[in-house]
Amino acid sequence: MTILAIDTSNNPLGVALLDDNQVLGEFITNxxxxxxxxxxxAIQTLMQDCEKAPADLTKIVVAKGPGSYTGVRIGVTIAKTLAWTLNIPLVGISSLEILAAGAGRYFNGFVSPIVDARRGQVYTGLYRYQNGMLTTVEQDQLVMIDDWVAKLTDLNAPILFVGNDLSIHHAKIIEVLGPQAIIASQTEHNPRPSELALLGKDKPGEDIHSFVPNYIRLAEAEQKWLEGKGKILNG
Structure with missing residues (x-):
């Protein structure tokens, strides 16, 4: 089984090849x-370096959001096209789950990945490793950072925060949670495409034609267009 993983959901771009349980290679930039x-x-170079041809691929795994509207759409479109062309399964994984998987594997507590959504909002969720498996404690959501950290004060355990946008919200997190908040090391803030491949390795394929990204919210331009259309129809 040779899996190609693709993540363009935020500023980091990552692709990886997984052959059974061996990571053949991965490419990341931020x-x-x-x-x-x-x-x-990036995909072509990685496959050439790993001496793999498109016909060798048995599954495509893609980061499906949340994150950058344009970035998520690019990755999902390419993943769907490759899966359909090669007639192989397609699996989508939460962009937040990828961050949690990499940073939290050896952390005894909760993991809260953070992606900035502007205006004091963040995309986040809550995860935890139990018996070696990453489990979802709180589903991915769009929430005000003030409301999120206030909610987390009820947890009687340390919380690991991870993500490249942490610097934007670091002060608020520490102000509210104090020593309960643990900040991941700098090398853990980029989502690893090899983690993405592992997360999707044993998941069943999804229907390619109905597969859509998880934006959580509409893009700002699309939201304004819908609001304007509603005003016209109602006016």
Whole structure:
């Protein structure tokens, strides 16, 4: 089984190849550049270096959001196209779950991945490893950071925070949670595409045609368009 994992859901771009339980290779960058022109060359280079052809692939696993509207759409579109063309299964994994999986594997407590959603809001969820398996404690959601950290004070356990946007909300997290909040090390803030591959390894394929990203909310432009359309229809 050779799995190709693709993550363009936020600033980091990541692709990986997993052969059974061995990570053959992965490529990660964390720079603000257009994923649409970089992801296919990254996939091609990785596959060439690992001496794999498209026909060798048996599954595509993609980060399905939440995150950047454009970034999520790019990754999902490429993943769907490859899976359909190669006639192989497609699996989508939460972008937040990927962060939690990498940072929290050896952490005895809860894990809260953080992706900034502007205006004091974050995409987040709550995860925990139990018996070696990553479990979801709180589903992925869009929430005000003030409300989120206030809610977490009820937990009687340390909470590991991870994500490249933590610097935006670090002060508020520490102010409310104090020593209960643990900040992941710098090397853990980038989502690992190899973790994405492992998370999707044993999951069944989804219907390619009905597969859609999990934006959690509409893109701002789309929301404004719908609001404007409603005003016109109601006016």
């Amino acid at each position: 720079i603000k550049k257009n994923h649409s022109v970089r992801v296919m060359p």
